[in-house]
Amino acid sequence: MGQRDLRSFLEGLDDLIRVREPLEPKFEIAALLKEAQGRGRAVLFEQVAGHPGARIAGNLLASRRLAARALGTSEDRLIDTYVERGARGVPPARAREVPAQDVVHREPADVGALLPLVTHHEKDAAPYLTCGMVLARDPASGMRGKGVHRMMYKGGRRFGILLANPPLSLYLANAEAQGRPLEVAVALGVDPAMLIASVVKTGPLGPDKMEIAGSLAGAPVELARALTVDLDIPARAEVILEGRVLPGVREPEGPFGENTGAYFTNRCPVVEVSAVTHRRDFIFPALMPWTADVDTLLALAGGAELLGQLKGLVRGVVDLELVPGTSSFAAVIAVHDCPRHEVRRLIHLALNIDRRLKVLTVVDDDVNLRDPREVAWAMATRYLPERDTVIVTGLEGYIIDPSSAGGSGSRIGFDATRGAGAQFDKIGVPAAAAARARAVLAAIDRGEA
Template sequence: MLGEIVESFEDTVVIEKPVKKELEITRYLLKYRDRPVLFRDVDGWVVAGNVWSTRERIAGYLGTERDNLPHFIAEAMENPEPWKTVERAPFTKNSTGDFSLRELPIPKYYPKDGGQYFTSAMVIARDEKGFVNTSFHRIMVTDEKTGTIRLVPRHLYAMWNARAERGEELDVRIIVGSPVHLLLAGATSVPYGVSELEIASAMSRMAFGKPLEVFNMNGIPVPVETEFVFEAKILPELDREGPFVDITGTYDHIREQPVVVFERMYHVDEPVFHALLPGGYEHYMLMGLPKEPQIYRSVKQVVPRVHGVRLTEGGAMWLHAIVSITKQHDGDGKNAILAAFAGHPSLKHVVVVDEDVNIYDDREVEWAIATRFQADRDLVVVPNARGSSLDPSSEKSLTTKWGIDATKPLDRKEEFERASV
C-alpha cells in the first residue's frame, strides 16, 4: 500500500514531529519538491506527498525507463484491458458514517485557498448504460460532510448533468491514496465509453503481470489498492468553489460548482492520506505525463520519425513542450509544431529539435535554439487560438501560441554538427 511504497524509496524524507494541515504541510512539500515526504503526524493521521514527483521514480515503479513512459502510457490507452472483480478489499475493514471532513488531514495548502482541499481525489461513477468513468476532481470542503466539486465539461460532468436536469443525485465513490497507474489513467483524455479503469488495468498487466483488481461497491467498481474510499452523492445544487491554486501555481477564480455530500468513509488499517501539492512537481507529472502520448501521436501523423516528447517543468508540464524529430523534408519542423498544438490544445509554446538534442536537458534545448534558430524564418505564431483557462495571461481562454523550429536545415546539416571526440 501507499505507506510501504513511500518508505521503500531511498530519498524519502520522514517528518516525525506533528505538522499542521493548514499551510505548514505545504512548506515541507515545497522544500523537498522532488522528494517523497512522509508525515507521521498530521492531526493524528499519516500523510504522504511528492510521492510521484519525478519521471524516474514513476518509471522505476512501473518497471520501465524514463524515456519510455509516453509509449508505456500510450500502449495502455490503445489497448485497454478488463479489470478483475474480487471478493475482498482491505479498505472495507474500517467503515463508519461517524466522521468529519474537518477532522481528516485534508490540507489547506495556500493562504487564499477557499478552504481545505481534496487534491488527489479521484471520482468513480457509473452511467445508466454501465459505463464507468474515473477522473481527478478537486473538492473544497465546506462543512463536516459536504464540499463543492470542480467539474469541467467532460465525462463526469455529462453524467452529473443528465441527473441534475431531472433533479436527481449522482451516486459516486471518491477515492484517495491510489496506485500511480490508476492516477495516470485517471488523467488521460479518452472518448466517452472508454473506461480509465481499463487503461489502469492494462498498465497493471504491463507493470505487474496482472489486471487491476476492483471491489464492487453497490454497482460501482473500486480499485482494491486504495487507502480511503467515500460513498458520496453529487447533488443538482451549486455552491461557491475556490479560490484554488492550480497547476500553474497561480490562483484559479471562484465558480459555482456542484455540491457533493459524503455519506460513509472506508479506509485500510493504518491508512496514508495522499496530499497532492497544487502546482508541485507531482501535480505536473500526474497531469502532464498522460498528455505526452497525445502530442506524440499527433506529431507522428505528419512526421514519421518522432523520437520523444516532453512537457517541461518550467511550463508546469501543461503549457510548454519539446519535441524531437528526424526531418525528412524541409518544413517538417513547422508541421510538427502545428501537430503538437493539435495534440494538446492547452499547449502554448513548443520547441522542435533534432534527434541529437536531449529533450530532458534544458541547456541542450537552449543550445539548439541558440545555434539552429532564426526568428524571421523559424518562428511560428498562431494568434487568437483557443488555449488553457489555467493560463492567467490568456483572455477568455484565447492565447497566442508560438513554436520554435530549432532543427538543422537539410541542405546545410554539416554546418550545424557539434564537435565531439
C-alpha cells in the same frame, strides 16, 4: 510487476523520507513536501498534528525513478513501458476483501474532523483534495469513467469540485439534463499506477481507465461495491468518499494555488458526501500542486500520448518533452530530417490536438530537448522570427491558464530547426577526445592521477 496498493508501494521504497515530527495539515505538510521535492524521494508523515493515528504520504511521483518504480520498470524503459501497457487492458476483478471499508462513517457530520485535509498555499481559501481519483458513471450511456478533480472542502460534508474535463464534465451535463444528481466515489490513496491511469487522456468514448490501471500495475484492479452510491470502488484504496454532485448548483470556489503556479478562482459544482470509509490505519495522500509530481503525471498521461499520436501523423518526429512547471502548456518536440513545411504541419497538428498546449518549440534531434540551455541555443541561432513563427488564434483557452481563463485563447509554435548548410552544425569535440577527458577526470576524482 507493479505494486498493488499504496502501502505496498511505500513499503518497497528503501529511501522513503519518514517524518516523525507531527506537522500541521495547514501549510506545514505542504511546505515540507515542497522543500523535499528536489530530493526526488517519497515522504511519509508518521504523525499529523490534530489527527492522532492518521498518516499522510506525498511526493509519490517526485521523480521518473519513482514513476518507474510504480510501473515496476526501469527509468530508461519508463515511457516505452507506459505506452506498451497503456495500449492493453487488464479487466478488473471482484475483491474478496475490502480494506477500504474497514471503518464506515455514514452521513458524516464533519469530514474535516475525520480526515487530515491539507491546506497547501498561503492564499488558498480552504483545504483541498488534490489527488482524489473521482469515479462516476454516465447516466446516458452507463459507461464508467474517472479523473483527478480538485475538491475544495467547504465544511460539514460539502466539497466544491472542478469538473472541467471529460469524461466527468459530460456525465454531470447528462445528469443535469435529467435533473438528477451525479453519484461519485472519490478514491484517495491508491497505487500510483492507478493514479497515472486516472489522468490518461482517453477521450469521452475511450477505453476503460480501470483496465488501463490494471495493465499499468501488472495486476487486475480489485473492485467492490460502494455502500451508499451505485458505483464500484478500488477495494485497496486507503480512503473513499461517496456522495452526489448536486444538479444545477454552482458556488464560488478558490482561490487555490493551481498546477499553473498561480491562484485560480471559479464557480463550481458541489458534492454532498454520503459516506466516508477507510482502512483502519489509513494513509492519506497528498499531491502538492506545481511540482515534479504533476510534471511526472502529465509527462506520462499527456506527453507520451501526444508523442505517439504525432509520430503516427508526421514522419521524422523523434521525441517530445513537456516543459516542467508549465502544467503541459509548453512543450519541445525533436525531429530528424523534417522539411520546413512538415515542421509547420506538425506545429499546427500539435497545437490543435492537445487542448492544453500553448507554446511549442520544434528542434532538431542534435539538440537535447530536456536541456533548457540547448533549446534556448536553437532558438537563438536557428529560429528566424518573421519566417519561423506560427500563431493560431480563436481556439478555446484552457480553464486554469491565467492568460485566457477559459475564454478565447491563442497558441504559438516556433520552428527552431536548422536550415541547410554548415553554419548550422553544432560545434563539439571529437568523441574519442571526450572519452579520454572523462577517464582522466575520473582518475583525478579517485585520487589516482
